[in-house]
Amino acid sequence: xxxxxxxxxxxxxxxxxxxxxxxxxxxxxxxxxxxxxxxxxxxxxxxxxxxxxxxxxxxxxxxxxxxxxxxxxxxxxxxxxxxxxxxxxxxxxxxxxxxxxxxxxxxxxxxxxxxxxxxxxxxxxxxxxxxxxxxxxxxxxxxxxxxxxxxxxxxxxxxxxxxxxxxxxxxxxxxxxxxxxxxxxxxxxxxxxxxxxxxxxxxxxxxxxxxxxxxxxxxxxxxxxxxxxxxxxxxxxxxxxxxxxxxxxxxxxxxxxxxxxxxxxxxxxxxxxxxxxxxxxxxxxxxxxxxxxxxxxxxxxxxxxxxxxxxxxxxxxxxxxxxxxx
Numbered sequence: 487x488x489x490x491x492x493x494x495x496x497x498x499x500x501x502x503x504x505x506x507x508x509x510x511x512x513x514x515x516x517x518x519x520x521x522x523x524x525x526x527x528x529x530x531x532x533x534x535x536x537x538x539x540x541x542x543x544x545x546x547x548x549x550x551x552x553x554x555x556x557x558x559x560x561x562x563x564x565x566x567x568x569x570x571x572x573x574x575x576x577x578x579x580x581x582x583x584x585x586x587x588x589x590x591x592x593x594x595x596x597x598x599x600x601x602x603x604x605x606x607x608x609x610x611x612x613x614x615x616x617x618x619x620x621x622x623x624x625x626x627x628x629x630x631x632x633x634x635x636x637x638x639x640x641x642x643x644x645x646x647x648x649x650x651x652x653x654x655x656x657x658x659x660x661x662x663x664x665x666x667x668x669x670x671x672x673x674x675x676x677x678x679x680x681x682x683x684x685x686x687x688x689x690x691x692x693x694x695x696x697x698x699x700x701x702x703x704x705x706x707x708x709x710x711x712x713x714x715x716x717x718x719x720x721x722x723x724x725x726x727x728x729x730x731x732x733x734x735x736x737x738x739x740x741x742x743x744x745x746x747x748x749x750x751x752x753x754x755x756x757x758x759x760x761x762x763x764x765x766x767x768x769x770x771x772x773x774x775x776x777x778x779x780x781x782x783x784x785x786x787x788x789x790x791x792x793x794x795x796x797x798x799x800x801x802x803x804x805x806x807x808x809x810x811x812x
Contacts, residue, residue, distance in 0.1 A: 503627065504627060504632075507552040511545075511640060514643045514646075515642060518646040528654075538575055541647055542571035542572050542644070542647070545640055546567055546572075549624070563623050570611070574608050575647075575648070578653055608653070609728060624637040638716070641723075649726075649727060658722070659787045659788040659791075660726060660790060662790055664788070669794075672792075672794045679795070680799075683771055683774060694809055697806050698805055708801060708804060713794070713797040716800060720753075720793075721779060721792045724752065725779060725789050726783070728752060746777065746780045746784060749776065750773045750774075754773025754776055775796075778799075
């Protein structure tokens with residue numbers, strides 16, 4: 487934002503066309519990390535099924551209004567976004583698993599620790615359009631050539647809305663109430679990952695050390711960009727949803743380490759298309775990193791803490807091995 491302020495006059499029309507939608511998307515991004523915010527939204531939407539569609543339609547309308555105003559509206563992207571936002575809402579609205587709010591009680595909207603096929607279909611509807619680039623171009627535009635990607639923010643909001651509000655899935659762990667124990671686990675995991683992934687990646691010929699010290703401003707921008715645009719969306723999906731649902735699916739019948747390994751392998755193979763041609767070494771190293779992230783989530787119960795480790799790994803990769811991209 488400060489960088490954009492330096493290029494666009496504050497409160498000018500181009501700045502407001504970017505700043506306002508960014509702010510609107512940021513509000514649920516923050517509020518859905520709080521129990522009170524979740525409870526208030528559930529109480530609002532559950533007296534009537536039609537209200538469950540207001541939130542995705544609101545997210546879609548923000549794109550429509552500001553993309554039209556900035557002359558960047560894309561009808562094809564609008565249709566894709568509409569399907570991505572609304573179809574999963576239909577999936578979680580049918581009153582098979584969920585019951586409506588009665589009187590002033592908290593909505594009984596999920597089956598708790600019981601995992602169903604619908605959960606996995608919901609994960610795929612959330613994930614695959616992003617994975618295969620169907621929603622590319624979903625950006626917040628300040629002016630031509632000056633944009634912020636909107637998809638990582640809205641993907642987090644959509645995931646939380648589907649699984650935390652409609653599904654009421656426990657143990658997603660999306661909150662920023664950290665304590666010293668959480669941070670200690672995170673930094674220990676980052677230390678262990680660094681001293682395992684770097685020698686392995688170097689020995690495999692996948693990475694080559696070439697340290698490029700960034701400036702202070704670049705460091706701050708890189709860390710915040712990685713954390714909010716990459717680490718949190720991926721950790722919410724692969725740890726808060728996929729790993730969480732795997733544990734609920736096996737229900738203690740499989741050792742926890744095997745469940746953790748399965749989630750990590752899925753995470754590793756999600757990186758298969760990051761290189762052209764695909765590089766199995768990247769998949770292997772990403773799976774090992776996923777083990778570390780998954781263990782941090784398993785120990786802390788917080789995807790925002792596993793995202794901190796994820797951010798640390800990606801940050802050191804960016805400044806120490808800049809020749810390797812993926």
